[in-house]
Amino acid sequence: MKSLSVQPCVLLAWRRSGSIPPDFELQGPHGVYATLTFLDAERSLARIRTAEGTWTVKHLGLLNPVITLREEGSDANLAIFHPHALRHGKLQFEDGAVFDWAWLHQAGPGGAFLDGAGRPLVHLQAHLGRELTSPSTDLETCDVDLDMNPAAHYRQALLAALGWYLLQLDHLKTRDEAAAETALRL
16 A cells, blocks of 8 residues: 555545445555445444554444544544534544545535645545446545645545545435435325
């Protein structure tokens, strides 16, 4: 696995790896920079792997939801994502690092992790299906644009994976709500 700290790259893309359960790879011109594997059918628990380590991420709660990030095998939270009422959110690491999450839906599902000054460090733009003619309703690919400031490379692969996880969760929730509404109408 490649490290963004060693081989910085501006444009990357999440692609489905073809394995079951759903597994995605963050690919760039030099290889794979991260993976995201869903570990349960509800897609609330996932494993993230980067050159810097392996983590688990889990969605907890309904009325006051949070998403926890832990080093794999640890019981201690490394970071907690708190969604806001307007769907944006804040990712707070135990070491004090904080990143704002902003949803960007102008061209379809998308979002960005922002630094303290509001500049995007990691911008994600998802796409439905494998290609425009695909009947799939899942998010299959996602373009990832990274800030090229050398100081920004720290945690970028992890932020890209967390952003992809958030987009996947939001898409599943929206899809399930639409299916429930359709069932009620029938």
